[in-house]
Amino acid sequence: MIKSGTETGEPAEPYRIGTSAKILETKNLKDDRILISVRGTERFIIERITNQKPYIEAYVSQLRDHDCDPQISNDILISVQEAALKHVRLNMGLNGEWVRSLDLSWDPAQLSYAVASLIKSAPSVKQLLLEEKSTEARLKNELDLLMSSENKLKTRVSNQLNQNISKQ
Numbered sequence: 001m002i003k004s005g006t007e008t009g010e011p012a013e014p015y016r017i018g019t020s021a022k023i024l025e026t027k028n029l030k031d032d033r034i035l036i037s038v039r040g041t042e043r044f045i046i047e048r049i050t051n052q053k054p055y056i057e058a059y060v061s062q063l064r065d066h067d068c069d070p071q072i073s074n075d076i077l078i079s080v081q082e083a084a085l086k087h088v089r090l091n092m093g094l095n096g097e098w099v100r101s102l103d104l105s106w107d108p109a110q111l112s113y114a115v116a117s118l119i120k121s122a123p124s125v126k127q128l129l130l131e132e133k134s135t136e137a138r139l140k141n142e143l144d145l146l147m148s149s150e151n152k153l154k155t156r157v158s159n160q161l162n163q164n165i166s167k168q
Contacts, residue, residue: 011052017131065135072108083146084115090153112138
């Protein structure tokens with residue numbers, strides 16, 4: 001992700017930590033743009049930028065979590081999974097949809113990355129999650145984000161339901 005500058009013109013300054021990605025789907029738009037759906041595959045850190053134009057090229061190293069410890073509390077894993085399910089249900093509820101369950105990993109690092117992709121937040125918040133070295137700290141931060149958005153989402157769903165009822 002670009003930290004400063006623009007994608008075109010003068011060289012941009014990227015964040016040092018990023019994610020390599022697998023392209024899942026592309027869709028050509030009428031105005032010569034392309035929508036690209038991707039899934040992050042692994043975190044990396046930029047060691048050295050070797051070229052700025054026409055696009056950034058760099059030597060990178062793969063990053064591993066500092067505490068890929070399977071001993072992370074089951075209470076945290078369960079709390080994050082439950083909060084993520086509520087989050088997805090509320091977001092789907094805004095579109096009149098519903099889901100019974102989510103198939104989320106019990107592996108702490110994989111769970112943390114899956115939940116980060118579900119959270120709708122500013123790119124700077126997503127970058128902070130990506131840069132977090134500790135899986136446990138990332139999960140706790142995600143739980144805080146999920147909990148803080150829950151009441152806002154409940155209010156939005158309630159307002160939308162009331163609007164739909166009043167139209168009938």
